[in-house]
Amino acid sequence: MIRAEAMSKAFGPTVALDKVSFEVENGELFGFIGPDGGGKTTLFRILVSLLVPDGGRATVIGLDVVRDYRALRQRVGYMAGRFSLYPDLSVEENLTFFASVFGTTVQREYEQIKPIYTQLEPFKDRRAAALSGGMKQKLALCCALVHRPDILFLDEPTTGVDAVSRREFWDLLGVLKKGGLTTVVSTPYMDEATRCDRIALIDRGRLLGIDTPAGITGSFGRLLVGIRTTDHYRALLALRRYQHAASVFPFGDVIHYTDDRMNAAPGDIAKDVKTYLVGSGFNDASVEPLTPTVEDVFIARTANPESRIPNPGRMA
Amino acid sequence: MSDLAIHVTDLTRTFGAFTAVDHITFDVKPGEVFGFLGANGAGKTTAIRMLIGLLQPSSGSARVAGYDVARDTEQVKRSIGYMSQRFSLYEDLTPRENIRLYGGIYGLTRDQIRQRTAEMLERLGFSSVADTAVRSLPLGWRQKLAFSVALVHRPQIVFLDEPTSGVDPITRRQFWELIYDAASRGTTVLVTTHYMDEAEYCDRVSIMVAGRIAAMGTPTALKGEFAVESIDELFVRLARPDAGGAGKAGRVQ
Numbered sequence: 001m002i003r004a005e006a007m008s009k010a011f012g013p014t015v016a017l018d019k020v021s022f023e024v025e026n027g028e029l030f031g032f033i034g035p036d037g038g039g040k041t042t043l044f045r046i047l048v049s050l051l052v053p054d055g056g057r058a059t060v061i062g063l064d065v066v067r068d069y070r071a072l073r074q075r076v077g078y079m080a081g082r083f084s085l086y087p088d089l090s091v092e093e094n095l096t097f098f099a100s101v102f103g104t105t106v107q108r109e110y111e112q113i114k115p116i117y118t119q120l121e122p123f124k125d126r127r128a129a130a131l132s133g134g135m136k137q138k139l140a141l142c143c144a145l146v147h148r149p150d151i152l153f154l155d156e157p158t159t160g161v162d163a164v165s166r167r168e169f170w171d172l173l174g175v176l177k178k179g180g181l182t183t184v185v186s187t188p189y190m191d192e193a194t195r196c197d198r199i200a201l202i203d204r205g206r207l208l209g210i211d212t213p214a215g216i217t218g219s220f221g222r223l224l225v226g227i228r229t230t231d232h233y234r235a236l237l238a239l240r241r242y243q244h245a246a247s248v249f250p251f252g253d254v255i256h257y258t259d260d261r262m263n264a265a266p267g268d269i270a271k272d273v274k275t276y277l278v279g280s281g282f283n284d285a286s287v288e289p290l291t292p293t294v295e296d297v298f299i300a301r302t303a304n305p306e307s308r309i310p311n312p313g314r315m316a
Numbered sequence: 317m318s319d320l321a322i323h324v325t326d327l328t329r330t331f332g333a334f335t336a337v338d339h340i341t342f343d344v345k346p347g348e349v350f351g352f353l354g355a356n357g358a359g360k361t362t363a364i365r366m367l368i369g370l371l372q373p374s375s376g377s378a379r380v381a382g383y384d385v386a387r388d389t390e391q392v393k394r395s396i397g398y399m400s401q402r403f404s405l406y407e408d409l410t411p412r413e414n415i416r417l418y419g420g421i422y423g424l425t426r427d428q429i430r431q432r433t434a435e436m437l438e439r440l441g442f443s444s445v446a447d448t449a450v451r452s453l454p455l456g457w458r459q460k461l462a463f464s465v466a467l468v469h470r471p472q473i474v475f476l477d478e479p480t481s482g483v484d485p486i487t488r489r490q491f492w493e494l495i496y497d498a499a500s501r502g503t504t505v506l507v508t509t510h511y512m513d514e515a516e517y518c519d520r521v522s523i524m525v526a527g528r529i530a531a532m533g534t535p536t537a538l539k540g541e542f543a544v545e546s547i548d549e550l551f552v553r554l555a556r557p558d559a560g561g562a563g564k565a566g567r568v569q
Contacts (some may be wrong), residue, residue, distance in 0.1 A: 035484035037454060038484075132355075132356045133357070159481065160356075160481060160510065161356060162551075162555065163355075163552065164551065164556050167552065168556075188481075232517075233496050249486075250513075250517060252513035252514075253535060
């Protein structure tokens with residue numbers, strides 16, 4: 001469905017995409033997971049023919065994103081990162097407008113948009129500007145779908161949206177997937193990765209890995225230990241001082257810890273950490289092996305100290 | 317004068333027939349990190365706008381740093397820092413210039429500005445980029461600088477509106493260490509976020525639903541009270557009582 005080879009794009013001295021290659025299969029729900037400045041928006045804009053890459057090439061539905069842009073634009077649905085509907089038009093007017101631009105009508109495409117539109121229908125006369133964040137995104141999704149695209153590109157559809165609306169939005173993507181639609185979606189929220197068939201981790205214009213969510217978390221390569229204690233922050237600082245600590249990060253009310261001893265048995269590491277914590281006064285600390293999350297993997301692959309030094313030549 | 321950093325009683329704001337904030341009552345203690353959570357449209361922004369003196373309450377009262385938000389708006393603004401995800405820094409200016417600008421706006425003396433600039437650049441590890449335009453710094457660095465700039469006049473209370481949105485996972489966590497650090501030195505922090513793991517880092521959280529505070533307490537106490545595993549789970553349950561809990565596709569009829 002998509003084949004991208006060594007795609008690069010720079011804006012002046014800023015390298016937004018650095019030789020990015022990947023493929024997306026027919027019917028896949030494929031996620032680009034990474035923070036702002038990773039290159040997600042540049043990548044999406046190239047794939048929907050709004051930007052021309054400096055190097056490399058890409059085809060979407062067999063169409064070259066540069067050469068065949070006219071044909072391509074008829075067949076892709078694109079939801080930009082910024083809310084891009086008409087704020088002064090109502091829900092229904094926006095939808096009618098986007099349908100007519102593509103030479104169709106809401107009535108004719110109703111089946112395609114029905115799962116989403118039924119949630120919007122109670123507000124169909126409301127101005128788009130007056131919708132809540134989650135509803136705006138559902139309307140934008142509807143407008144991107146109304147011409148029956150073969151593939152859907154959603155650039156950060158859940159950014160700035162509350163945790164509940166985010167779940168609902170992903171539920172809708174699941175429904176569309178069941179209908180056979182290929183969807184490429186980007187998000188800075190690592191916990192959304194598990195909703196995808198496959199994901200690509202992206203940071204500073206580079207891909208840090210492409211796999212199923214389980215494949216990504218399975219590649220962590222280190223024993224991960226979770227620590228719970230009432231004195232969370234002090235325990236975090238204490239663990240950083242522990243002689244074998246490789247990484248110590250807060251994840252909600254659990255501290256995720258990895259050890260620098262590559263050959264020690266998991267049970268021994270957990271026991272040693274527990275002993276250290278109790279010895280440091282954290283008597284209630286519980287220490288248990290954990291299954292890594294996508295966020296653990298992302299952190300591990302971006303944690304080299306150099307990547308934390310500000311580099312003005314890079315995209316912010 | 318109360319000893320509370322924020323003292324809110326029956327605070328209400330209506331817009332025409334719509335009640336955006338509906339009799340909310342809560343206190344925040346000095347040095348506390350208070351997570352102010354809620355779904356989009358639940359009334360958080362309206363409540364914060366009242367607390368920082370930008371919007372008059374319809375009824376009820378709120379005192380911030382001991383000042384009445386309806387009457388003493390100027391004193392309130394001087395006692396607080398504010399950082400939003402959208403706008404906090406002038407991107408064409410350098411970190412050094414941003415600090416100087418905000419120091420000047422808050423009426424610091426030249427000596428104070430010089431001293432605090434040096435301190436802040438040192439603490440942030442920004443010496444090498446002190447004279448680089450903010451625009452060219454990574455987002456996470458801009459956010460850290462924005463936080464420090466919001467504290468340049470040593471406010472008693474700082475309001476952070478989605479400070480970590482879109483920031484990479486490591487920087488997001490480093491940002492929270494800055495929050496803890498400020499709180500440990502006595503600054504009161506009121507923070508909004510859509511990352512539910514961050515809610516767990518707060519001393520206490522409140523969850524707004526349809527203009528009211530539906531739950532408030534320490535994360536541990538709330539999880540016990542509602543018998544949930546995480547604040548995420550609680551948030552879902554409160555914000556969509558009809559959804560029947562987490563991640564169900566049953567919303568789509």
